[in-house]
Amino acid sequence: NAGVTQTPKFQVLKTGQSMTLQCAQDMNHEYMSWYRQDPGMGLRLIHYSVGAGITDQGEVPNGYNVSRSTTEDFPLRLLSAAPSQTSVYFCASSLQGSHSPLHFGNGTRLTVT
Amino acid sequence: SQQGEEDPQALSIQEGENATMNCSYKTSINNLQWYRQNSGRGLVHLILIRSNEREKHSGRLRVTLDTSKKSSSLLITASRAADTASYFCATDALESGGGADGLTFGKGTHLIIQP
Numbered sequence: 001n002a003g004v005t006q007t008p009k010f011q012v013l014k015t016g017q018s019m020t021l022q023c024a025q026d027m028n029h030e031y032m033s034w035y036r037q038d039p040g041m042g043l044r045l046i047h048y049s050v051g052a053g054i055t056d057q058g059e060v061p062n063g064y065n066v067s068r069s070t071t072e073d074f075p076l077r078l079l080s081a082a083p084s085q086t087s088v089y090f091c092a093s094s095l096q097g098s099h100s101p102l103h104f105g106n107g108t109r110l111t112v113t
Numbered sequence: 114s115q116q117g118e119e120d121p122q123a124l125s126i127q128e129g130e131n132a133t134m135n136c137s138y139k140t141s142i143n144n145l146q147w148y149r150q151n152s153g154r155g156l157v158h159l160i161l162i163r164s165n166e167r168e169k170h171s172g173r174l175r176v177t178l179d180t181s182k183k184s185s186s187l188l189i190t191a192s193r194a195a196d197t198a199s200y201f202c203a204t205d206a207l208e209s210g211g212g213a214d215g216l217t218f219g220k221g222t223h224l225i226i227q228p
Contacts, residue, residue: 004155031212031213033215035215035218040220041220042201042218042219042220043156043201043203043218044218045214045215045217048213048215056213058214058215090155092156096212097212097213097214097215098143098144098203098205098206098212098213098214099143099144099205099212100212101146101158101161102148102156102158102203102216103158104155104156104157105155106153106155107153107154107155
């Protein structure tokens with residue numbers, strides 16, 4: 001099993017550009033989520049989904065969009081990149097949300113100049 | 114908002130020694146989880162301990178939970194160079210929308226094992 005796969009691993013954007021971070025899991029998990037990790041801040045939840053067609057906002061959703069058309073995929077879209085969105089982004093999935101262990105991808109390191 | 118806070122922020126010990134990391138949190142929880150993160154990689158789940166459990170073991174790892182003090186500890190025995198990583202505690206708040214609201218992570222303890 002591949003687990004949780006994120007692409008790309010690295011990305012550099014200019015302010016105002018848009019892009020999509022891809023996340024796919026092959027564990028048939030209903031729950032998927034996106035976190036960002038910043039130095040000294042720990043991980044913060046951006047958006048999450050409890051199943052196909054259902055998404056909701058986390059702690060820091062502004063500037064990001066998500067959709068969940070299939071159980072396997074949960075892409076994160078940056079609408080108009082800002083330097084404050086420079087971060088490492090992690091996708092995670094689980095069987096029962098926070099009631100069970102999260103499985104993380106290896107992250108996307110994004111720099112916005 | 115940060116729920117868990119790990120202590121210490123950084124820890125350096127000799128290989129073979131035991132490493133203890135602590136986590137304090139603020140609100141009532143369903144469970145508390147510990148994760149490891151190697152440099153440049155994603156987080157890896159280590160142990161989940163439920164609010165009605167006091168201690169849990171997994172190999173060289175021992176986790177304790179004291180809900181009256183809202184604290185947890187992670188003990189790594191007989192440390193190895195490969196244990197060098199950052200360790201995070203994460204809490205599943207009691208009012209977590211059935212688990213949908215996700216985990217709240219602390220800032221982590223950076224552990225260095227000196228060979």
